[in-house]
Structure formats: C-alpha cells, structure tokens
C-alpha cells in the first residue's frame with residue numbers, strides 16, 4: 200500500500216551541483232544527493248521550502264500554475280492573501296492592488312482576510328467550548344506545520360483545531376456563490392490562490408485537511424507582485440468601483456505571526472514562527488510540558504506568511520508594510536474587535552468548517568518496516584552500522600547524518616562505501632593488499648617496488 | 664529469519680546535568696518511531712521516560728534509563744542508586760515535591776512526574792529504599808488507549 204504524495208517543491212536537475220546544502224538544512228531529512236544530484240524522498244518532504252531558501256544555485260523550485268490556465272475557465276476568481284498586500288507599501292490602496300489583479304485577467308476577487316475573520320470566530324468559539332478539557336489546540340493555518348505533524352508528531356494530530364484554512368473556506372464560499380449567481384457549472388469556474396509558500400501550493404493539489412477542496416490552482420506571490428508592478432502605471436488614480444468583500448484589519452493580521460491569536464481574541468495562547476521553533480514547541484506539547492495553555496499558533500516561516508519562500512520582499516520590510524497597513528485600517532474601524540468583526544461578517548451562507556474538515560492522516564515516515572518484527576531487526580542492524588560510522592555527520596555521503604546513512608543502508612538505498620571514511624579505510628586496505636601482492640611477484644629488475652606502505656596496525660575503520 | 668525477542672536500549676543519565684535533560688527519552692522516542700509503534704503509545708512512553716529521566720537528574724544524582732521493546736509492548740526501567748524515597752505513597756501525590764530551588768528555577772519540580780508516569784503507563788511499579796536507590800518499571804501495550 201504505497202501512497203503517493205504530491206509535492207510542489209521539485210529539484211531542477213540541470214541546476215543542481217550536488218553541494219548538499221539543502222540536505223543539511225532540510226528539517227525532515229528528506230533530501231539525499233545521489234550521483235551528484237539532490238533527490239527528494241517524497242514520503243518525507245513537507246513542502247516547507249527550506250531548500251528553496253538555502254540553495255545557492257536555485258535548483259529547488261516550487262511548481263505552480265501558469266497564468267495562461269485562466270483561459271481554460273469561463274470565470275476566474277482570485278484569492279489574494281495578506282502576504283500579497285505585504286509586498287506593497289501601505290500607501291498603495293487595496294483597491295489599486297485589486298485593479299492590478301483584474302488587469303491580469305481575473306473576473307472576481309475575494310479577500311482571504313475576510314475568510315480569516317470568519318475562521319477566527321470559529322476558533323474563538325471552539326476554544327471557549329473546549330476550555331474545560333485542559334488541552335492545547337494547534338492552529339491549522341500553515342500546511343507545512345500540518346505536514347510536519349503528520350510525519351514527525353502524529354501523536355499530536357488530535358490536537359489540531361478542526362477548522363478550515365481561510366483560503367479554502369473562501370474558495371468554497373465564492374465558487375458556490377458565483378455558480379449560483381452566474382448560472383455556471385462549478386467546473387467552469389477557476390479559483391486561484393496566490394501562495395507565499397510551496398506548502399500552500401501543495402495543499403491545493405493534495406489537501407491534507409479538507410474534503411471537496413475548491414481551489415483550482417496557485418500562483419506565487421512573487422510572480423503576481425512583479426506582474427502587477429509591471430503595470431504599475433495603470434494602477435488607477437480614479438476609484439476602483441467594483442464591490443469586493445473585504446476583510447478587517449484582524450483578518451489582515453493573519454499574514455504576520457501573532458495575528459491569528461489577536462483576531463480570535465485568544466490570550467492564553469502563544470505564537471511560534473520558524474520551523475526549528477515550531478518543532479521545539481511541538482516537542483514540548485508532546486511531552487505535555489505546557490499544561491493549561493489553550494492554543495498554539497504555528498507558522499513554518501519566520502515572521503509568518505510574510506516571510507514565505509515565494510514572496511519577493513524581505514521579510515522585515517514585508518512585515519512592516521503589513522503592520523502599517525493594519526494600523527491604518529484600524530484607525531477607520533469600530534473600536535472593539537467584536538464590533539469590527541460584526542461589521543464585516545456579512546456573507547450569507549459562509550461555510551461552517553465542521554462540514555468540510557477531515558482529520559489528518561499520519562504519514563509513517565519513520566517506521567522502517569510495516570512488519571514490526573522486521574522493523575525491530577532493522578533497528579538493530581542500523582545500530583550496528585551506525586557504530587561503524589564516524590559520527591561526524593559530514594554529509595559527504597549525500598545523507599544529512601550518519602544516522603540517516605545507516606537508515607538508508609538498511610533500507611537498501613545506500614551502501615556503506617558511500618561513507619568517505621569507510622571508503623578511505625577500504626582503499627588503504629586494498630592498497631596494502633596490492634603492495635603485499637607485488638612483493639610476492641618475481642622481481643624483474645634490481646629495484647624493489649616497496650613504496651613504504653605498511654600494514655594498517657589495527658583497522659580502526661576511519662581516521663578523524 | 665530469526666525471531667528477535669526484544670530490542671534493548673540502555674542510556675546512562677548523568678546527574679545534575681540539566682542541559683542534556685530529555686536526550687535519552689528523545690532517542691527512545693526515535694527508536695520507537697522506527698519500529699513503528701503507534702503514535703499515541705509513543706507519546707505516553709515519551710512522557711513516562713522523560714519524567715523518569717528528569718527525576719534521575721534532579722533527585723537521584725544520575726542513573727540508568729533502559730527500554731525493552733517487544734512486538735506487542737514496551738517496558739521502560741528507570742533505576743538509580745541514589746538517596747531513595749522515604750515515603751513512596753507521599754511522593755506519588757500530585758504536587759508533592761522536594762525539588763531544590765535551582766531545579767524549580769529551571770522549570771522542574773511541579774510534583775507531577777511520578778503521577779504522570781503512573782497515569783501514562785499501562786502498568787507501573789516502584790521500588791525504593793533510603794540509601795539503596797529507586798527502580799521504576801513501566802509497561803506500555805502497543806495499543807491506543
């Protein structure tokens with residue numbers, strides 16, 4: 200029962216020089232260099248995009264859609280997230296950005312921030328209703344975090360809050376609305392997300408948490424940003440008159456870490472950003488070391504979605520842009536969060552998460568074999584192999600650590616001689632053997648062939 | 664293929680070394696994941712072994728964490744030759760703790776370790792004598808609760 204996983208992140212073989220940078224940085228040990236090229240182990244990759252950030256040769260790329268796909272649909276809806284707005288200075292009005300989107304060929308816009316406003320209310324209600332359980336729930340907004348939980352912390356799956364990711368909720372709502380109003384079959388409506396990261400792209404093609412997903416595809420924030428900027432002259436001075444349902448400053452805040460907590464009004468909660476930190480907090484949660492905490496907001500990227508690997512702007516600049524925009528919006532909003540949300544939540548029939556979310560399935564990446572007896576034998580063998588490896592985690596073999604090489608060897612994916620130290624010891628042994636052999640040959644001339652090679656005293660496997 | 668009876672792991676846990684607290688239980692967790700033990704069970708083993716490991720560090724001046732992994736269950740043994748516990752019943756109470764100021768400052772010493780170990784294991788046994796040390800044995804069936 201081999202499962203296949205769709206991945207957005209792919210390595211352009213021609214660009215890869217086999218340097219092992221990505222191998223060493225990958226948070227799930229999903230990359231190996233084989234024959235001088237990096238390869239992704241599909242059952243481990245969580246599409247976080249860490250490799251995209253770290254490759255000096257730009258070999259890892261996120262597979263996203265081409266704008267030309269819009270012509271395959273009769274009606275196209277675009278879902279701009281806060282991270283798109285974060286690319287622009289706050290003086291550029293949302294309306295101007297929308298105008299730029301319409302010029303790219305979209306027919307309709309739905310602000311993802313508005314969906315976040317809806318989901319925030321659901322989160323607040325859920326946490327309130329479950330307050331007596333003494334459980335710490337985990338945000339579901341970042342698909343890379345969900346995938347990390349699937350592969351490394353499956354025991355935490357029951358703690359993921361059962362609400363829809365905002366972009367999905369937006370897609371369900373707006374697609375149904377347009378289908379109804381324009382009398383179009385849903386297959387002829389394209390719904391496009393603008394993604395700040397590959398994990399959101401991957402989640403569209405293979406959602407881990409949504410039944411009947413409605414998003415058609417994704418473009419990157421950086422691609423859309425540069426297209427809008429190309430037409431910059433056209434950003435209208437005159438008013439953009441099309442009615443667009445817009446989210447509040449709270450929904451907009453979801454683009455930066457901490458924003459989700461603020462919009463759901465949660466105070467007995469923490470926000471964690473950056474994959475290393477997220478792993479750390481998940482470890483602590485798993486050990487039950489934070490009892491009494493209601494909620495943890497997690498984003499794989501530092502600073503949150505504004506720091507995604509597929510945005511153009513530096514993350515601090517983007518964070519500043521978005522925070523300024525939020526600040527300006529708040530000046531014009533009612534004074535309380537409740538009143539602000541009430542004023543924007545006017546979409547009739549906005550989907551309730553309960554009908555659409557499905558529990559995450561664990562992804563067994565760690566287990567060495569489906570048969571527990573075989574797996575136990577493999578663990579023993581792995582331990583033996585590991586004892587013989589240098590333990591330097593140098594990465595020259597193409598695996599991120601000696602432990603991973605040992606695992607690859609028991610799984611038949613690698614050979615002990617892939618280890619440079621093992622190889623060197625073996626070469627030395629062979630060289631000595633050959634020298635020995637040469638001494639036993641009848642000498643034809645007066646010279647000996649002794650080149651000073653001596654027998655390795657005690658084969659220590661390797662030198663350090 | 665020869666049947667193996669148990670996969671045995673043993674870790675020496677040095678005393679009073681807070682920096683490395685949790686290392687042994689993290690390794691045990693990884694091995695259980697490689698073996699393919701159900702995630703819910705691994706979580707309980709991790710909590711139990713972690714609390715045991717912490718107690719070795721803060722109360723016993725060090726000791727051993729051992730695990731025996733069988734196809735259907737895992738046994739964790741936490742043992743030390745430290746001061747021992749004068750009144751085990753009292754020590755098992757939630758919130759009871761004799762942890763030092765230093766340990767408390769590090770976030771340990773909430774008095775929930777032994778009760779957590781008792782609650783997360785399917786079977787729990789503790790032997791302790793003053794001047795002799797402490798041995799705690801926890802069994803975990805490889806079945807979700």
Ligand SMILES: Nc1ncnc2c1ncn2[C@@H]1O[C@H](COP(=O)(O)OP(=O)(O)O)[C@@H](O)[C@H]1O
Pocket residue numbers: 714718719722723743745746747748754755759760761762771772773774775776777778797
């Ligand atoms: N291995 C041990 N050796 C000696 N005393 C121990 C040991 N484990 C626990 N104790 C005693 O039992 C008490 C309760 O332990 P525990 O429930 O883990 O709480 P805590 O570690 O937070 O104090 C400890 O404060 C200590 O007095």
Ligand SMILES: [Mg+2]
Pocket residue numbers: 714717718772774775776777
């Ligand atoms: Mg304790």
